[in-house]
Amino acid sequence: MSQRIKIKALLQSGETGIDVTVKGWVRAFRQNRFIALNDGSTNATLQIVVDFENTDPTLLKSITVGAAISVTGKLAASLGQGQTVEVIASTIEVLGDCDPDKYPLQLKNRPSLEYLREIAHLRFRTNTFGAIFRVRNTLSFAIHKFFNEKGFVYLHTPVITASDAEGAGEAFHVTNFDLANVPRTESGEVDYSKDFFGRSTNLTVSGQLEGELGAMALSDIYTFGPTFRAENSNTTRHLAEFWMIEPEMAFYELKDNADLAEELLKYVISYALEQNQEDLQFLNQRLLDEEKQKPQNERSELALLDKLQFCLANDFERLTYTEAIEILRESTPNKKKKFQFPVEGWGTDLQSEHERYLVEKHFKKPVILTDYPKEIKSFYMRQNDDGKTVAAMDILFPGIGEIVGGSQREERLDKLETRMDELGIPKDELWWYLDTRRFGSCPHAGFGLGFERLVLFVTGMGNIRDVIPFPRFPKNAEF
């Protein structure tokens, strides 16, 4: 038996007349003669031609949709129209059969994305999810490639952390306690000194603070790992467990930070366009078909591939929060009172509808908003000279909203401590963070890029739960 070849490689070589062995899962078996075989290397199927008159009927019976099979035979130019080559099978072995009566994934039924989410363990076997997870893989690799080429150090920050002082949302507790019998102090409070770590711990909500520690010695670092938020968020762009990329760079100021983020996003999108042409073409078509169902005015102006190309070809629009407020205040929907939250004063946070107006209607391209009021941003962001704003930066993408959130960090100890006091952030718990400002502090900056939001944008999918293999969200931790 010849060595197994993946279908993608086989279709690329185009060589006929050779003996090949292919293994994969049956997508369709027509007329007792034609198997459409898929092995996940590509969405394309390989046609296997079966000599059914000289094949054991029991074997034929067990070639059903979903079954795993191994086929050896000769690769030949196809007699049919739908494909260039096909395999004339000499031996077929069913490695794992698949009872069609019980198999929950019958592709001809056009299962909905919602249904496939309920069978997430099997949805990889569909064209849509095959394409999504190959693209996700490419984007993940591209991120490492980008930072590696720039000499960044990939730093593994802890998943379990002791401090919940960052204010980045609700954290999941990590404990070894028997929850039915939690140790208490004399005054009746939970006695964390008896817990595994001897203190209260939780899953990380961000690797940033630890990332900064690395950057203050290694210069440029990035993290890329899972992050956890115990927020009761039920939206198409939030997960309880998601992956985040957090670079942190010494001697970077806000503009350098924004430059890097824009370069990174363009790099990885461009890399995916190169590496996953077929998958993106498929997702492009999928979206077009889906939008045919919608009324004209709800359809997107650009098809997926055009949108990605457009994103690469144009500079992201950069403006300050203050400038954005002016634009919004003067905007037609604001004057005609079309906004649910009218834009009046300076100082309040932008609502989704405002962000969407800026990105999708006014500029029609990605937008980098900078210099937000300090009241609506985190304690660690560098205070600007105006005394009102901080050197923050959000990147807003069409259809996604905030994809990047970052800032130049406050490197001046006195300013940082004052701000922490104002916000009631316990300085003693973050003594190690403050130490970097005591010993050789320097300007530095960084940002967080939501990986799933990036995958959402590149694949054109509408729900973040469909771009991570096994989504975790309120009331769901199946698989």
Next chain:
RNA sequence: UCCUGAGUAGCUCAGCCGGUUAGAGCAUCUGACUGUUAAUCAGAGGGUCGCUGGUUCGAGCCCAGCCUCAGGAGCCA
């Protein structure tokens, strides 16, 4: 968590004004056909109408509560 909508066969859905035996397409099974490619043709099986309670002579349909899902909002990446 809030607002809106939905839950009927394995999947996607229809089900009139509350009325007698709840339907279709696909899937599945049986048979036919055998260069098909969303194969085709003929037939068959398949239902706790999300759950609980209520109104009614009678509830898939009306009411209440709950569960789950979807879309939007908030929190954010």
